[in-house]
Ligand SMILES: CC(C)[C@H](C(=O)O)[C@@H](O)C(=O)O
């Protein structure tokens with residue numbers, strides 16, 4: 126996070142943009158202190174006072190609630206609390222990271238407020254059994270599918286063949302909730318004849334994102350499925366340390382890397398800050414500072430293209446966190 | 458299927474093993490004729506009369522039931538009907554298929570009778586909303602986890618570092634059903650100190666199966682998650698056409714390729730029969746004909762190692778279905 130703040134402020138000052146940061150503690154440490162994962166009033170401030178939110182990794186796997194789930198996880202609190210229904214996860218292969226038969230440049234639009242994760246904290250569990258529910262509503266599916274088609278119409282970047290398409294990822298062959306999702310997708314696709322409508326079953330999507338990533342432009346899917354597919358996609362472009370994300374609602378948006386915390390390497394100058402840097406750029410783009418956003422993504426790309434940043438097999442940068450920051454700062 | 462039958466019979470006759478085939482129609486075509494996806498009495502015959510079942514691909518995506526799900530899908534009928542609770546999916550990179558930093562040789566043990574797919578056909582759906590339930594029972598989780606540890610103890614093949622391990626794949630940080638799964642996993646792991654117990658969240662597993670496949674030995678997970686991860690794994694070893702699977706219960710077992718039907722290329726001598734050949738070998742191994750099983754897998758490996766079989770980028774063999782069959786037959 127330190128890296129992203131430094132780069133964001135430097136890029137903004139070059140463009141004469143003034144940026145004010147507030148700090149709102151949250152996550153596992155806050156839970157241990159207060160019994161809640163977010164300080165009082167933070168949600169309201171996110172919605173009413175800030176222009177946007179840049180979130181860092183905050184979990185600690187060993188801090189658990191009595192039901193066995195993790196206590197520091199903010200996804201549920203923020204995503205439903207702020208109604209940020211669209212989780213936007215671009216997957217892009219930067220120059221020099223690895224060989225690929227085709228360019229990789231797509232966006233996963235993950236539904237963020239319902240699906241299986243609506244059960245966060247409300248599933249049932251006793252000694253003999255446990256269950257969670259995967260729930261979809263017409264309103265929820267309609268808004269996420271419309272968002273995906275708008276993304277295909279407006280985004281920078283394109284798939285290998287240049288065709289604007291939205292791929293619906295579902296398991297409609299087996300599950301009624303997904304058949305419902307797909308039927309609504311088909312209705313909304315019919316309103317967007319300028320964008321190709323495409324379908325993959327969840328298992329086939331997992332296969333094709335590895336075998337034929339150049340095919341994809343925008344994918345739209347349920348919450349839990351999108352969670353898995355976006356980590357999978359990250360692995361094909363150098364790892365979780367490469368992928369930013371935005372959680373977008375009608376009123377508020379917050380931005381965070383796709384990866385979680387990595388307490389084992391925290392503070393050791395080993396983490397890859399690229400995801401957090403690209404996340405800062407997504408935030409700037411969202412609040413209307415498109416030039417400053419491009420300044421940052423351009424500098425990140427240039428640093429990779431020049432070979433100033435290289436990755437170890439485990440995804441950490443050979444030059445350390447600070448080395449990446451310096452390489453990007455000098456190219457802003 | 459023709460290819461597998463031919464190779465199975467040839468290998469068996471070399472070993473003086475007599476094999477009798479029965480035929481039981483099933484799938485989309487049977488549904489269109491009879492309104493049921495399986496002919497009457499077949500389930501009972503599978504259980505009481507056959508030693509094992511070799512299933513071919515049977516679906517037709519456009520044949521759907523009124524609720525929107527596919528009509529020819531036999532998974533639910535067979536897996537719950539025969540209580541084949543363990544879906545065993547080996548993922549192995551054969552020689553010459555593609556470069557990999559590490560050997561890939563692991564087995565996904567997918568729970569096959571509960572989880573999200575317990576809702577097959579019983580989810581609720583109306584105009585405004587739809588839902589399916591992910592349900593786990595203590596008995597169901599215990600038996601699949603035990604099966605996974607037994608697999609780690611007894612299987613041929615090993616991960617890159619030679620350590621016997623079972624990786625529990627769950628989303629216990631968010632969902633109570635998965636926290637339940639993980640707690641039971643940990644209990645049973647404690648009874649198997651000779652096997653390393655390992656954990657990955659579902660999203661991290663999707664990432665690591667791409668980024669670090671050499672780490673894995675046996676993975677155990679919920680039904681829907683296992684469905685996605687096994688297709689993902691297949692993509693890393695040359696595609697769905699490379700991967701066999703077994704559905705194993707206390708009394709009965711049936712074997713099938715991981716892929717579905719591909720009506721667009723059926724009968725054109727284009728499909729890769731490798732998965733169906735390896736599936737036949739799994740079946741033979743299961744019924745106690747380990748030598749004949751090894752004869753087939755050995756011939757398949759030799760055909761790849763010699764370069765007699767090569768794959769197009771889309772996973773079909775350059776020499777056609779018949780070419781693969783001939784290459785394997787000549788190496789039995
Ligand atoms: C930390 C976890 C709860 C979260 C999620 O599952 O949504 C994360 O995996 C993500 O993708 O943002």
Ligand SMILES: CC(C)[C@H](C(=O)O)[C@@H](O)C(=O)O
Nearest residue numbers: 298299328530532684715717
């Ligand atoms: C065809 C489909 C119902 C089936 C499943 O989801 O189980 C298939 O994908 C599989 O993996 O065997």
